[in-house]
Amino acid sequence: MVAVVNRDKCMYCGAxxxxxxxxxxxxxxxxIKVYADxxxxCGLCVKACPVGAIRLEERK
Ligand code: SF4
Ligand code: SF4
Known part of the structure; x- marks a missing residue:
């Protein structure tokens, strides 16, 4: 899995x-740039995001 940011929801808070x-x-x-490699x-970013803009997706 890898973190993916929803650009429509993200408000660039940096959390x-x-x-x-x-x-x-x-x-x-x-x-937000994601360095997939x-x-x-770990999912910490998903929990930290106040607006639910990050999810973990299967790596392609
Ligand atoms: S906090 Fe964890 S899940 Fe989120 S991008 Fe960093 S390593 Fe990946
Ligand atoms: S924590 Fe959520 S809203 Fe804040 S910069 Fe990261 S993805 Fe965007």
């Missing part, structure tokens, strides 16, 4: 980037 233990999320100017499927 997810702060909790990620692998630095797999980066707050850019207009979106770094994500370890």
């Amino acid at each position: 997810c980037t702060s909790v990620c233990p692998k630095l797999a999320l980066e707050l850019l100017e207009t979106r 770094k994500c370890i499927d």
Whole structure:
């Protein structure tokens, strides 16, 4: 599984980037970039997001 950000819901608060233990999320100017190769499927970002904008999806 890998973290996926819903860009329509995300409000760029940065909460997810702060909790990620692998630095797999980066707050850019207009979106959150996910480094899928770094994500370890821990789910911390999903719990940290105040608006439910992150989910874990099967890797393609
Ligand atoms: S699931 Fe864990 S490792 Fe992956 S992006 Fe979220 S906090 Fe980081
Ligand atoms: S915690 Fe949720 S709303 Fe905040 S930047 Fe991350 S994905 Fe966006």
